[in-house]
Amino acid sequence: xxxxxxxxxxxxxxxxxxxxxxxxxxxxxxxxxxxxxxxxxxxxxxxxxxxxxxxxxxxxxxxxxxxxxxxxxxxxxxxxxxxxxxxxxxxxxxxxxxxxxxxxxxxxxxxxxxxxxxxxxxxxxxxxxxxxxxxxxxxxxxxxxxxxxxxxxxxxxxxxxxxxxxxxxxxxxxxxxxxxxxxxxxxxxxxxxxxxxxxxxxxxxxxxxxxxxxxxxxx
Amino acid sequence: xxxxxxxxxxxxxxxxxxxxxxxxxxxxxxxxxxxxxxxxxxxxxxxxxxxxxxxxxxxxxxxxxxxxxxxxxxxxxxxxxxxxxxxxxxxxxxxxxxxxxxxxxxxxxxxxxxxxxxxxxxxxxxxxxxxxxxxxxxxxxxxxxxxxxxxxxxxxxxxxxxxxxxxxxxxxxxxxxxxxxxxxxxxxxxxxxxxxxxxxxxxxxxxxxxxxxxxxxxxxxxxxxxxxxxxxxxxxxxxxxxxxxxxxxxxxxxxxxxxxxxxxxxxxxxxxxx
Ligand SMILES: Nc1ncnc2c1ncn2[C@@H]1O[C@H](COP(=O)(O)OP(=O)(O)O)[C@@H](O)[C@H]1O
Ligand SMILES: [Mg+2]
Numbered sequence: 001x002x003x004x005x006x007x008x009x010x011x012x013x014x015x016x017x018x019x020x021x022x023x024x025x026x027x028x029x030x031x032x033x034x035x036x037x038x039x040x041x042x043x044x045x046x047x048x049x050x051x052x053x054x055x056x057x058x059x060x061x062x063x064x065x066x067x068x069x070x071x072x073x074x075x076x077x078x079x080x081x082x083x084x085x086x087x088x089x090x091x092x093x094x095x096x097x098x099x100x101x102x103x104x105x106x107x108x109x110x111x112x113x114x115x116x117x118x119x120x121x122x123x124x125x126x127x128x129x130x131x132x133x134x135x136x137x138x139x140x141x142x143x144x145x146x147x148x149x150x151x152x153x154x155x156x157x158x159x160x161x162x163x164x165x166x167x168x169x170x171x172x173x174x175x176x177x178x179x180x181x182x183x184x185x186x187x188x189x190x191x192x193x194x195x196x197x198x199x200x201x202x203x204x205x206x207x208x209x210x211x212x213x214x215x216x217x218x219x
Numbered sequence: 220x221x222x223x224x225x226x227x228x229x230x231x232x233x234x235x236x237x238x239x240x241x242x243x244x245x246x247x248x249x250x251x252x253x254x255x256x257x258x259x260x261x262x263x264x265x266x267x268x269x270x271x272x273x274x275x276x277x278x279x280x281x282x283x284x285x286x287x288x289x290x291x292x293x294x295x296x297x298x299x300x301x302x303x304x305x306x307x308x309x310x311x312x313x314x315x316x317x318x319x320x321x322x323x324x325x326x327x328x329x330x331x332x333x334x335x336x337x338x339x340x341x342x343x344x345x346x347x348x349x350x351x352x353x354x355x356x357x358x359x360x361x362x363x364x365x366x367x368x369x370x371x372x373x374x375x376x377x378x379x380x381x382x383x384x385x386x387x388x389x390x391x392x393x394x395x396x397x398x399x400x401x402x403x404x405x406x407x408x409x410x411x412x413x414x415x416x417x418x419x420x421x422x423x424x425x426x427x428x429x430x431x432x433x434x435x436x437x438x439x440x441x442x443x444x445x446x447x448x449x450x451x452x453x454x455x456x457x458x459x460x461x462x463x464x465x466x467x468x469x470x471x472x473x474x475x476x477x478x479x480x481x482x483x484x485x486x487x488x489x490x491x492x493x
Contacts, residue, residue, distance in 0.1 A: 116325070
């Protein structure tokens with residue numbers, strides 16, 4: 001068995017396309033996931049019991065079902081339930097965003113709850129309302145502590161986008177299996193894919209670790 | 220410091236509070252007049268903090284009435300019926316008439332000293348930033364912190380932090396200041412500067428309720444000393460009566476421990492004077 005990495009260079013444009021698709025879904029699902037996470041996380045922190053429960057249910061639902069199941073269900077079952085036609089791109093976007101949103105929500109909740117209750121006392125004592133307290137005192141402090149876990153979860157999110165290949169979204173992994181289907185060179189191709197992820201994510205992981213050591217961003 | 224016949228700033232009437240099935244306050248009545256300084260003493264766990272936190276509803280009592288500067292903020296009768304039904308907005312407005320200073324300072328660490336002081340005026344009262352900064356700087360000057368305006372709490376000593384906290388509370392122009400053991404978390408050499416600032420504040424006519432274990436300071440600053448024991452006020456009177464001629468056995472024991480340490484120090488003080 002000899003390695004022949006010429007298949008990589010010959011198919012570089014396809015891999016590049018796949019890479020861009022992977023980055024694209026990573027970015028948009030992180031952004032959407034953060035918005036979901038903010039809403040769900042804050043819902044879990046409100047004094048309103050119903051909202052808290054809804055937030056809790058959302059988090060437990062998406063955290064305890066395998067992402068692959070969520071993805072397949074969104075792609076195959078959701079259109080039937082909703083009676084609408086949903087493209088594989090949208091299905092992937094929705095499933096990945098909702099999934100990571102649950103994790104972001106937990107990070108937010110943990111971040112907010114890690115803030116000394118004395119901060120809430122002091123803010124309340126000068127007459128601040130709930131939303132003023134959150135916006136001015138609690139969230140700015142919590143966000144700093146949340147940066148390391150958010151970075152970590154976002155790195156996992158990039159890896160999770162590989163599942164999109166199952167529903168034939170042409171991400172990096174999908175292109176890899178496509179190329180290997182006509183070149184019969186899975187060894188070289190999957191090795192190359194692995195290397196690409198290592199090269200892209202290792203610096204980000206190191207950055208996240210450094211942030212963690214510093215205890216978040218000091219602004 | 221007390222002005223005879225002046226108006227009532229703070230009125231508590233029959234305050235009850237329990238945590239779980241543990242009663243912590245059992246029918247507290249307390250009236251504080253304008254300009255009066257009331258020092259609250261009592262053993263650890265007697266309910267001093269709980270009482271102070273009930274005044275601005277950081278703790279919600281189970282029952283009783285609270286009026287701050289003439290405005291009722293709490294009125295719940297036995298059985299739990301709320302006679303006021305204030306909105307959170309109304310509660311926030313009335314509670315801002317009290318300024319609170321905490322044992323652990325609780326400064327906002329992501330803001331400078333001045334940022335801490337102007338936060339309430341700008342965000343809660345909607346005062347424009349420039350005006351708030353001018354007044355905030357004056358308050359910090361008053362607290363002897365003119366050079367520390369732009370420092371963050373982490374760059375300040377405990378004594379400095381606590382004085383920023385006092386300035387932050389004063390910035391809201393409260394009708395009454397509530398202090399919860401403001402020097403208990405401080406290194407001994409930093410206690411004096413905070414007590415001095417409080418003394419100056421009292422002399423300027425501020426109405427104050429102070430929880431402290433510094434009985435010498437209590438004697439100096441108080442118009443009235445209130446002794447709390449297991450959630451009940453068992454003594455309420457002039458400092459010289461409560462601290463020097465205690466009658467209630469629990470108060471006697473409490474004050475006695477203080478006199479004992481003072482007595483233990485006496486030979487050393489006398490030796491030092493010789
Ligand atoms: N948030 C709380 N939950 C449960 N118990 C509390 C809480 N706060 C205070 N307590 C209890 O209430 C009693 C009185 O506490 P506190 O008011 O802090 O007393 P003090 O300030 O006089 O030391 C203590 O036994 C304390 O354990
Ligand atoms: Mg206490």
